[in-house]
Amino acid sequence: MAVPGLQLADLSIGQSFPNFSSQSTDPQSAEPPTEKIHEIGKCREWRFEVAFNTTVEVKLLKGTAEIFGTELPTGHKFTFTGCKSAIYTWSGCTLSVTGTPTVEYTSEETPMTSYTNLHFALEKLRGAASELPSKQGPRVMIIGPEDAGKTSLVKILTAYAVRQGRMPCVVNLDPKEGMLSLPGTLSATSFSTIMDVEEHFGSSPTSGPSPVPVKLPLVYYYGLASPEANAPLYRALVSRMALAVSSRLSEEDGSRVSGCIIDTSGIASYDVISHAVSEFSVDTLVVVGSERLYSDMVRRFEGREAASGVTVVKLAKSGGCVDREEAFLKQARETAIREYFFGEPKRTLSPYTLTVGLNEVNLWRVGEASPLISGVLPIGTEDTQPLLVKTTPTSLLQHSVAAVLHAEMGDAVEVLAESSVMGFVYIASVDDQKHYMKVLAPVPGRLPPKPLVVSSFPEPTASLVG
Ligand SMILES: Nc1ncnc2c1ncn2[C@@H]1O[C@H](COP(=O)(O)OP(=O)(O)OP(=O)(O)O)[C@@H](O)[C@H]1O
Numbered sequence: 001m002a003v004p005g006l007q008l009a010d011l012s013i014g015q016s017f018p019n020f021s022s023q024s025t026d027p028q029s030a031e032p033p034t035e036k037i038h039e040i041g042k043c044r045e046w047r048f049e050v051a052f053n054t055t056v057e058v059k060l061l062k063g064t065a066e067i068f069g070t071e072l073p074t075g076h077k078f079t080f081t082g083c084k085s086a087i088y089t090w091s092g093c094t095l096s097v098t099g100t101p102t103v104e105y106t107s108e109e110t111p112m113t114s115y116t117n118l119h120f121a122l123e124k125l126r127g128a129a130s131e132l133p134s135k136q137g138p139r140v141m142i143i144g145p146e147d148a149g150k151t152s153l154v155k156i157l158t159a160y161a162v163r164q165g166r167m168p169c170v171v172n173l174d175p176k177e178g179m180l181s182l183p184g185t186l187s188a189t190s191f192s193t194i195m196d197v198e199e200h201f202g203s204s205p206t207s208g209p210s211p212v213p214v215k216l217p218l219v220y221y222y223g224l225a226s227p228e229a230n231a232p233l234y235r236a237l238v239s240r241m242a243l244a245v246s247s248r249l250s251e252e253d254g255s256r257v258s259g260c261i262i263d264t265s266g267i268a269s270y271d272v273i274s275h276a277v278s279e280f281s282v283d284t285l286v287v288v289g290s291e292r293l294y295s296d297m298v299r300r301f302e303g304r305e306a307a308s309g310v311t312v313v314k315l316a317k318s319g320g321c322v323d324r325e326e327a328f329l330k331q332a333r334e335t336a337i338r339e340y341f342f343g344e345p346k347r348t349l350s351p352y353t354l355t356v357g358l359n360e361v362n363l364w365r366v367g368e369a370s371p372l373i374s375g376v377l378p379i380g381t382e383d384t385q386p387l388l389v390k391t392t393p394t395s396l397l398q399h400s401v402a403a404v405l406h407a408e409m410g411d412a413v414e415v416l417a418e419s420s421v422m423g424f425v426y427i428a429s430v431d432d433q434k435h436y437m438k439v440l441a442p443v444p445g446r447l448p449p450k451p452l453v454v455s456s457f458p459e460p461t462a463s464l465v466g
Pocket residue numbers: 045047048083084085086144145146147148149150151152153174176177264265266267318319320321322323324
């Protein structure tokens with residue numbers, strides 16, 4: 001089974017990679033995990049956290065329940081691992097929980113009513129757009145501090161829109177977390193079918209058997225965690241993505257009416273936010289969990305520049321939102337990379353090892369600002385940070401992920417920087433002496449003759465071939 005996106009034209013050297021063993025080892029397996037029954041009252045939320053090395057199974061026995069907007073079917077067992085999440089019920093429900101979450105409690109204080117009100121306000125705009133072909137559906141952007149619940153709100157709004165038969169285009173401008181792609185990327189995809197209950201957006205689209213239809217995103221490689229780390233590249237990619245999304249929205253009536261929902265980085269500066277608002281022609285700016293950011297945005301978009309046509313909306317942060325420590329995020333990134341190549345326990349994939357001569361590789365690295373250099377630039381001097389820098393593969397790149405670009409070998413750097421991603425390969429080893437490297441690829445065959453880009457984020461992951 002292969003991960004789509006990486007289309008290898010010519011098949012030759014591939015061999016299946018033998019060292020895969022499933023990651024999830026359940027320390028509870030010695031004694032059978034206990035089943036607990038939870039009765040959740042209406043308009044309440046059961047919040048739970050599951051560590052990466054354990055699993056918790058949840059089954060809806062009675063009533064209705066949803067996880068970030070996506071409904072749980074009755075009687076189906078869902079397995080969760082390495083997540084912090086919540087199951088909400090509007091009318092009350094009974095859940096069967098097998099296994100031991102690290103944290104679990106039921107809360108009656110949730111911002112779900114205001115989140116739903118926002119959804120209905122957006123539906124009203126969609127209704128108006130469906131009656132007037134010249135009108136656009138809502139273009140919503142969610143901003144707020146880190147871990148304020150932006151991505152969770154995007155999931156809820158997307159799931160509710162899909163449940164009403166809409167097909168919103170969902171855009172992820174937060175490189176720290178991938179949406180249907182690896183961390184370090186920006187992506188967009190049209191959602192017209194339900195999300196996976198366990199994976200939500202998921203980290204990689206697979207072509208294997210899947211309980212929900214596979215969604216194929218448009219992906220751009222940024223390779224850094226913060227939008228400021230290479231502001232020129234980030235801005236170029238946001239502009240490119242906005243162009244692609246606008247053209248998608250104008251292609252199909254259902255997409256035009258449904259509009260788009262944009263997730264952003266919690267550490268985006270006001271300039272980065274303003275740039276994205278203008279490129280995507282955002283008309284609804286939702287600020288989650290920050291009074292100060294809200295008032296600054298009102299001043300910026302609704303005050304002096306009232307003609308901008310942007311409505312700024314304030315929403316409370318859910319009490320369930322948890323700050324994710326760096327170790328958890330790092331493990332989530334590793335898991336995303338592992339799943340891209342090896343799948344997950346229910347849908348395993350077999351990547352292939354390809355041997356590639358170093359002289360065949362056209363490799364680029366994302367330009368990173370040197371704090372030393374930019375710190376001593378004279379006032380008024382432009383910091384000309386390169387978008388990409390040509391580089392040679394060395395053993396320092398071992399265990400990094402490289403993006404294979406939809407571009408030609410001889411393309412100019414400006415073209416390469418804005419090219420979309422075909423797929424990813426994992427650099428398993430580099431032999432500097434013998435001038436070859438071994439890479440893991442999701443499909444067999446020769447590495448396509450396309451430029452590759454590497455960067456420092458996500459960090460090299462040795463455990464993949466350990
Ligand atoms: N109501 C809730 N109950 C339990 N956990 C929640 C709830 N809402 C969000 N979370 C969890 O809190 C964490 C942070 O939420 P989320 O990813 O939505 O925030 P974010 O603002 O997008 O973060 P970032 O700034 O890193 O992009 C996630 O692990 C999410 O699953």
